[in-house]
Amino acid sequence: MKIDKKTIEYIANLSRIKLSDQEKEVFIHQLSDILSYIEKLNKLNTEDVKPMAYAVSESNVFRGDTLEPSISIEDVQLNAPAAMGVFFKVPKVIE
Amino acid sequence: MEYEVVIGLETHAELATITKLFCGCSTQFGAEPNTQVCPVCLGMPGVLPVMNKKAFEYALKAAVALNCEINRFTNFDRKSYYYPDLPKNYQISQNYYNLGINGCMNIDLNGNRKTIRIHNVHLEEEAGKLIHPEETGADYSLVDFNRAGVPLLEIVSYPDMRTVDEVDSYMQTLRKILLYTEVSDCKMQEGSLRFEASISLRKKGIDKLGNRVEIKNLNSMKSVIKAIEYEAIRQSALLDKGETIDRETRLWDEVNGKSARMRSKEESQDYRYFPEPDLLPVLIDEKWLSAIKNSIPELPLARKQRFVEAFKLSDYDASILTEEKVLADSFEECVKIMDRPKAFSNWITNDLLREVKDRKLDINSLQIKPKQLALLVEIVEKGTISSTIAKEVFSEMVQTGKDPQKIIEEKGLTQISDEGLIEAVIDKIIASNPSVIEDYKKGKKNALAFLVGQVMKETKGKANPKMVNELLKGKVGI
Known part of the structure; x- marks a missing residue:
């Protein structure tokens, strides 16, 4: 599968990554190569193989509905790029 | 031109667990912002979500109550999008193997039944809450993540509704089912029950659906109805002029009674769903499913029907009694003590509900007990007090929780038959x-x-x- 410039721009936008034209060129080739490599799988007959999403065969792992302490507001805001009082502060969201 | 309005609803209900879906933070409403959060629900790197079993079982219960086929293999998927209320930049939801599919719910329209099909019922996590400052020219928004990660049930109907009456009945019935099964407190004012509508119009007699418009920001059942009425008029005016309807999302503006188009940039979504690698799938066996089935009480519509048939109540009285589970339960308890369904129905639907309304009482913590109401009915039948005096005694019972004989004695209300x-x-x-x-x-x-x-x-x-x-x-x- 060939990746074109438009696809690279679309993916970059979805991922919120800014790319220069030079970088776009690089990724067009790299992603095309990766996809071609993966396409080798198409040669296999997978007719009777169920899709698999999990590497382990376990299932049904739960926790009880029991309260655990939350963390302090100081710790909450340690990783916040911006805060205002008890809130996280973000660029204006227009609705 | 005459058009048929085609309406589907998406419902979100916060589940009644005390902790969040993937961590032990509290779900209590109204706490100080950002005090009910931890690395898991803040989406810190390297944390591992672990599913709250009760939340899963509540979702399963709702899916069964809505007559869904239950996927015996169910899993969770990442839904990727960027929005400041979503700490991980993805929401853990379900997409490929929803908990419940192909369900249905009967609604009642002045005694006539209609079946609304349910497309799917699935479990996901809530986002945080955005606060937009009121000051003009503010260039920021604020975020409270207390709500992020609260278990959320999504119920998607088929576009089977045609009138606002049907929509109203659907919302009321669904709310009652969620309350009866005790999976959500359904407090719309706290946002624990929310609706989104999608509306399209088509010429009468034509099968093909028109382009649908989704309406968001509907804060009450009344807003849902108003927004649908507005949208039907807006679309029919456009169609009459020969224009086409854009497939879009609109936001309802409650203050002005209008809707406005959401920015198209925010509409074009590519969620890139894929199975959530941090969670294991859930397999539902027969034993578990039948335990859940057995935990579901008789649902409101069926209960109403039974009240009409078994106790010869009017359709109206039976629907008032079954409106709130606690009323229906009390009524049945009374009838068990004494076989006077009509009398109990009258006391509850007229006198009790009037007291509740006048005195702004919480219906779930009333002082008067079924046994006491049965005593009162017995006393009136014996002729110890007249029915007029009984009303006075009843009001006192509701206020104080005292036995009727005690009130009659204290106030010297015994009927004079000398x-x-x-x-x-x-x-x-x-x-x-x-x-x-x-x-x-x-x-x-x-x-x-x-x-x-x-x-x-x-x-x-x-x-x-x-x-x-x-x-x-x-x-x-x-």
């Missing part, structure tokens, strides 16, 4: 109303009612009215 006593009062009334007696003798029949009223007044309503009537008639000579 013939001698009543006669004495009647003599007094006759003596002081000669002109009324004259009128009565001249054939003015309602003069008698006046005299009965005077006797009742004199005895503060305690005289046995039947005896008063008979004795009076004897005295004035019929």
